[in-house]
Amino acid sequence: MINLGYNERRLIEMLRGRGGMSRSELAREMDVSAPTLTRLTSNLLEAGLIAEANVTRSGNGRGKPSTAMEINADGLFTVGVYFNPDDIRVCVADLNGQIRAEIREDLDEHSFEKIMSIAAPAARQVVKDAGIDKSRVLGCGVSFPGHFSRNPGHVLQIAQFASWHDVDVDRDLQQFFDYPVHHENDGKAVILSELYYGAGRNLSNFAMIWLTYGIGGGVVVQRHLYRGTHRNAGEFGGSFPSRIPGLRARTYAIICLRRESTSDG
Numbered sequence: 426m427i428n429l430g431y432n433e434r435r436l437i438e439m440l441r442g443r444g445g446m447s448r449s450e451l452a453r454e455m456d457v458s459a460p461t462l463t464r465l466t467s468n469l470l471e472a473g474l475i476a477e478a479n480v481t482r483s484g485n486g487r488g489k490p491s492t493a494m495e496i497n498a499d500g501l502f503t504v505g506v507y508f509n510p511d512d513i514r515v516c517v518a519d520l521n522g523q524i525r526a527e528i529r530e531d532l533d534e535h536s537f538e539k540i541m542s543i544a545a546p547a548a549r550q551v552v553k554d555a556g557i558d559k560s561r562v563l564g565c566g567v568s569f570p571g572h573f574s575r576n577p578g579h580v581l582q583i584a585q586f587a588s589w590h591d592v593d594v595d596r597d598l599q600q601f602f603d604y605p606v607h608h609e610n611d612g613k614a615v616i617l618s619e620l621y622y623g624a625g626r627n628l629s630n631f632a633m634i635w636l637t638y639g640i641g642g643g644v645v646v647q648r649h650l651y652r653g654t655h656r657n658a659g660e661f662g663g664s665f666p667s668r669i670p671g672l673r674a675r676t677y678a679i680i681c682l683r684r685e686s687t688s689d690g
Contacts (some may be wrong), residue, residue: 427501432457432465433465436455436465437475439451439454440494440682441521442626443615443627444495445494446495447678447684448462448463448466448491448494451494451514466494470594473497473499473500474496474520475494475500476496476497476500477493477605478493478494487525496520496521497518498520499561500561500670501562502517502555502557503518503562503564503565504548505566505567506544506548506566506567506568507567507611508532508540508544509538509570510586510638511532511545511568512529512531512532512605513540515529515543515548515551516551516586517552517555517557523633525554525555526550526552530547531541532629535586535588537569537588537589540600544567544601545602546674548565548601548603550661559603562604563605564607565602565606566608566609566614567606567608568609568610568611569582569611570638571586571610571653572608572610572657573656573657574655575655578594579610580592580610585638585664590621594608596615610641610662611632612635612637612642612659613652614637615633615643616642617643628645632645633659637663640661641659642659642661643658
């Protein structure tokens with residue numbers, strides 16, 4: 426497990442959103458001193474999470490060349506498992522969110538045992554196919570349709586997964602994977618991907634509507650996923666009772682939220 430401090434996380438977040446930046450740019454944007462920035466970048470370089478990009482110069486070509494810092498895509502990897510009534514998809518992605526290997530299989534049975542019998546070997550296979558060092562895999566994320574109950578480990582599934590009523594996602598998923606397992610429902614997983622790698626990379630506040638086997642969604646406030654008391658914030662609900670033709674194509678919309686300032690505060 427890699428434990429990062431607050432400013433180290435800020436630095437990675439800035440590089441993820443803006444791309445390569447010089448040390449002087451990072452120090453100015455983060456409002457830290459040059460020695461502090463040097464310490465931060467040294468720690469992240471040693472951990473393999475960032476890398477030095479090609480040397481760049483200012484427009485007039487004068488002065489000492491500056492080296493841009495950027496995310497090291499090979500620094501860490503994550504395994505992702507997503508399934509719905511139609512299919513299951515398992516992939517491994519790098520630190521820039523690029524998928525390195527993926528396996529997809531149609532589902533004709535929705536029992537916990539059947540889905541895990543596909544997901545567990547597929548998670549090992551994608552890591553092997555991508556030629557990744559297992560020690561650089563940070564964890565495994567699992568997502569599927571359904572709302573959380575008052576019990577954090579229990580998910581209220583859609584009708585097709587009704588047989589999962591006794592499954593505790595915090596307890597029962599871990600035994601099938603070689604890495605720490607983290608679970609979010611499908612809507613929250615999608616908005617997190619947009620926050621880090623998609624349309625939300627440079628947005629502070631936004632909401633998302635996710636149309637799949639129901640109307641789901643999520644809300645990001647000050648670049649943090651807002652889950653609410655029972656982790657269902659931003660969910661509209663209303664699961665579809667049965668399979669709908671053509672629903673294999675997921676649809677979602679990003680809504681940017683702005684707080685308007687007024688003269689009277």
